[in-house]
Amino acid sequence: MTDRVNDDSAAQREAVLDAASRAREAAVDLAARSRADKDAALQAMAGALEAQSAGILAANAIDVERARAAGTPEAIIDRLRLDDGRIRGMADGLRDVAQLTDPVGEVVRGYTLPNGLELRQVRVPFGVVGIIYEARPNVTADAAGLCLKSGNAALLRGSSSARESNAAIVDALRKALVDVGLPADTVQLVPAESRESVTHLMRARGLVDVLIPRGGADLIRSVVEQSTVPVIETGVGNCHVYVDEDADIDMALSILVNAKTHRPSVCNAAETFLVHAGIAEAFLPRALAALRDAGVTVHGDARVAAHDDAVVPATEEDWGTEYLSLDIAAAVVDSLEDACRHIRRYGSAHTDAIITRSQPAARRFVQAVDSAAVVVNASTRFTDGGEFGFGAEIGISTQKLHARGPMGLPELTSTKYVVVGEGQIRG
Amino acid sequence: MTDRVNDDSAAQREAVLDAASRAREAAVDLAARSRADKDAALQAMAGALEAQSAGILAANAIDVERARAAGTPEAIIDRLRLDDGRIRGMADGLRDVAQLTDPVGEVVRGYTLPNGLELRQVRVPFGVVGIIYEARPNVTADAAGLCLKSGNAALLRGSSSARESNAAIVDALRKALVDVGLPADTVQLVPAESRESVTHLMRARGLVDVLIPRGGADLIRSVVEQSTVPVIETGVGNCHVYVDEDADIDMALSILVNAKTHRPSVCNAAETFLVHAGIAEAFLPRALAALRDAGVTVHGDARVAAHDDAVVPATEEDWGTEYLSLDIAAAVVDSLEDACRHIRRYGSAHTDAIITRSQPAARRFVQAVDSAAVVVNASTRFTDGGEFGFGAEIGISTQKLHARGPMGLPELTSTKYVVVGEGQIRG
Structure with a gap:
């Protein structure tokens, strides 16, 4: 029994690290894409969700049935349930993100130094963003869209209660990515069968650039305490x-x-x-x-x-x-x-x-x-990204490092300094 | 023996948490201070270092003597050694920081929302910044000055090899703070007798807002892996x-x-x-x-x-x-x-x-x-804060979250949103 558990655990770890490595590769490709490429992908993803709505709804029915059999409260089941209107809502959300300004490439500051070096601080994607979230399957499409627009590959770790729905949604999104010539691994689902996949994601330092836990206080506390990957803490509001x-x-x-x-x-x-x-x-x-x-x-x-x-x-x-x-x-x-x-x-x-x-x-x-x-x-x-005019929101940061308050697309980026000279050396 | 170790460990933890709590109180006061107050403190700190140089040099001689007795290589002893020129360098560094623009209060962005709410994103201090560093005692004055100017209380955890020097420097700085009416606990030294104080600092989540390790790869890796306080990783450069x-x-x-x-x-x-x-x-x-x-x-x-x-x-x-x-x-x-x-x-x-x-x-x-x-x-x-025109540098971040590359005063701040209305409610 112990061996079986260890085998499962090693296999889970392998699966998470493999997904993260593929996300890393995809992120290198994605970072070089133009806004036009990314917007075309978002439109294709929106279309795919609508075109495959029957399959997504069938998968969702399995999740709902299982939740009901497990005696889940009706309020939670309502958050889990999808219908045509909610799928249209996800698709429209992706189309809205396509309308937003691309944060990548924004020159945050820039000037010429006394020695003639041209210095620019430029927004770049993080690379690989991990999102850990709970019941609502619509977060799957929202998070994938915001990560893609900001040039990041997304590792999505949803709730096991929504696993069939999330798998069907991600399947549609990945097919759309391939259709427009982007790597499918730009958007990946991390296995949600056990809590361990969260642990492996939190320990994938070097492969995952930032983790954003969205959900209850317990989830957030556990990620903050255990993660070696940098975390953006969200959401608890007293x-x-x-x-x-x-x-x-x-x-x-x-x-x-x-x-x-x-x-x-x-x-x-x-x-x-x-x-x-x-x-x-x-x-x-x-x-x-x-x-x-x-x-x-x-x-x-x-x-x-x-x-x-x-x-x-x-x-x-x-x-x-x-x-x-x-x-x-x-x-x-x-x-x-x-x-x-x-x-x-x-x-x-x-x-x-x-x-x-x-x-x-x-x-x-x-x-x-x-x-x-x-x-x-x-x-x-x-206090909300939509109300603040950001056009979209990946969560509300309650930490002081990197981002604080509602986080829009710029908060899903880092920067790099670009220094251009004509042979300057330091004397 | 074990009891003695546990008692020492509990006492160390108590000492670190007590220092952090007092820093937190000082930070509340400091956050409300004007640039004029902070610059006056920096000038007083510079003057105190020069006025107390004899005491600082005497303390430094003890550190140098102990290092020599322990067979420390001459190159490291040279980094540890202070003289009148180096003390004047520390004092001038503090005066330079007084000349820099205060990052606190800068409006990063701001506009009026369609419903008439005025939204501003404003730079604010982190609160309490912990700096963990190695041999050079001049870092003690540099880090204290940069933290103070950016409105942060500083918890300084220097090397045990420089403990007498650091204690004398911090003693001078704290007296100068009191002289100008700022809380002495704006600048504190964390005990450096054992490695454990680093552990307690890393676990003081909620009391310490950010930790900046400066030093070798091993130190930085250990802080990054063990800290529950958010970390800004610095320095390794291949x-x-x-x-x-x-x-x-x-x-x-x-x-x-x-x-x-x-x-x-x-x-x-x-x-x-x-x-x-x-x-x-x-x-x-x-x-x-x-x-x-x-x-x-x-x-x-x-x-x-x-x-x-x-x-x-x-x-x-x-x-x-x-x-x-x-x-x-x-x-x-x-x-x-x-x-x-x-x-x-x-x-x-x-x-x-x-x-x-x-x-x-x-x-x-x-x-x-x-x-x-x-x-x-x-x-x-x-790649250096001075060369990039930042006027000062607390380190070079090699992470993507919050700050990347040379970090000046703005990188020692967070932001808050200030929303001003006339009775708006959400409909």
């Missing part, structure tokens, strides 16, 4: 709305309800609100009523709970929780500085908002809160 | 000079000799040269003679060795070796594409140069060689 003493109360109510309830299951939804003591008496009764009407359970500190019997007493754990549900933590703070301290201590540095009419308060909050996005007088829900 | 079929032979000779011999012990020195077969007959006899005259040993393939009995036959290992000495590997290649393949296979993606008069050859080389710096008709020795 976002705050701070209602300052000088807030416009109607605006604060509207933003708070929107930030919590517009889509509670996503990373830019609000998970805690803080109210300045100077406005708490005026704001809290209306806020608690509005949240109750919207079906939200408030987990409040003693000063919040004093306003409403329906408030659940907050524990220390509540301040650090990403509920992803119709729950919100709430506290009264005595100052802007206390609010900033609370956010620094418990937040996840994703998105935090202040509601205020005070210019100095806004300025101080923006300075003192070190998050990927700091928002003044608007909903936390705007 | 740099190539490719002499194309269309090269100007005099230019190629001059560049090759400069790239190899100008300063053989640094990462941007050439370690291999490749010659196109079409020019080998004309180029090699002169190149081998010039290199011999400069005291260089050539490790060549059969086609190179055929030209000169003094050529040492190259082994597979030579192609991947960073000699850092007056040795160079050499091979004849049949095409530009073969040269690019060789460089991709054996190179370290630091700096690679082509010598050619052919525009298409230069263009293809720049595209096909994916290195931090790709050089046309100039020496590899120019």
Whole structure:
């Protein structure tokens, strides 16, 4: 039994490293392609998804059936399920990416040095990008398209629950690549049968240039801790709305309800609100009523709970929780500085908002809160590549290295310096 | 004995985490400081180094004495030794950094979204930067200055061989910080008595924002493999000079000799040269003679060795070796594409140069060689923050994430998005 496991493990490792080596070869070809070549590939990939929709839907039906037999909750099955509209959505997404500017070749800076050397810093692809993600099969097409446009070969490690769907999607995409003369290995699926393939991907340093885990906090933590391949951490969002003493109360109510309830299951939804003591008496009764009407359970500190019997007493754990549900933590703070301290201590540095009419308060909050996005007088829900005008998004980085906040195509590239001379030597 | 070791280890861990926590607090203060405050601190630090030079030299004498007693080679002792000139050099370095533009607050991009939200991407400090480095005590002052100017608290983990010198330098810098009203914990030394403090630093995820190892390949590999804190990999350079079929032979000779011999012990020195077969007959006899005259040993393939009995036959290992000495590997290649393949296979993606008069050859080389710096008709020795006009350099990144090539002050920062509205919610 142990031998069998070891054989399987060695075979898995071999399969992942082989895929990564082929991706590396494909990436060398891809890096030299023009935007026209890449856009033609994206159009062909979109067409192939639509042309092969029957096969993709049949594969998806197997995944859905298996999930149902395993007793998977209906909400998860809904994320797994494809239909004609969702396949069209994936295809249109690829066509949208074809419209975006190619980041490769952009001159980030450039000048001539005193000795006559011409120096340019130019955007280049990473090479091989690994994406590790969970249930939704549409991520397969989205990630492949964004990687291709930015000149990267993609190693896609989806969820085993979507394996038939992902295989059918990738099969269609690879055929389209070959049709337009690009290497099929530009897009590859990494086996999802066991968790081990993730481990092998994380250890493929030198073959894989960057790993982007997309999914729950556990997945991301495990990749960050174990990977020797550089990682871009995404997604965990314990976002705050701070209602300052000088807030416009109607605006604060509207933003708070929107930030919590517009889509509670996503990373830019609000998970805690803080109210300045100077406005708490005026704001809290209306806020608690509005949240109750919207079906939200408030987990409040003693000063919040004093306003409403329906408030659940907050524990220390509540301040650090990403509920992803119709729950919100709430506290009264005595100052802007206390609010900033609370956010620094418990937040996840994703998105935090202040509601205020005070210019100095806004300025101080923006300075003192070190998050990927700091928002003044608007909903936390705007932290999103689409909303920010990037045209596409591979995820939202919550780390400080390389990319922070929503990541579009430029964030999927590195740079190189090109130095052109006429025989200069160093003296 | 085991208990004693465990106690020491726990105490070391405690000491590192405590230093990191205090750095984190200092970083919050520092992030809000104006350029004027930071420049005043740099000037005070420079003055303190000069004012306390007697104490620093006395401490350094202890390090030098201990190194000599341990039989350390004179070349390493020379790197360790300080004198009045070197202390003045450190002080002047800090004054130079005070003259550089503050990267913090730079608006990297910004526009107004269709819904009226004002979006700005703004440079902010990382927070806490850990630097792990080897013998030279001057790095202590350089790294502290660059971190401070970019708004970062610095955790400096120098070599145990320089511990008295580093302690005296940091003591002077911290007193100067207090004198100008900045927190002393902006600059801290991490205990260097055992290798374990490096391990604790690498595991201080959440307290340390980025680690920059500077030093030999072994140190860098170990940090990259073990760190859970994000790392910027620096320094290993297996740099190539490719002499194309269309090269100007005099230019190629001059560049090759400069790239190899100008300063053989640094990462941007050439370690291999490749010659196109079409020019080998004309180029090699002169190149081998010039290199011999400069005291260089050539490790060549059969086609190179055929030209000169003094050529040492190259082994597979030579192609991947960073000699850092007056040795160079050499091979004849049949095409530009073969040269690019060789460089991709054996190179370290630091700096690679082509010598050619052919525009298409230069263009293809720049595209096909994916290195931090790709050089046309100039020496590899120019890959350097000073030479590139950055005014200062914390190291040369050989990774693709975040920073690639020489790193100046902007590379010591992250960004945040600042979003300013007037009550916008997401519909």
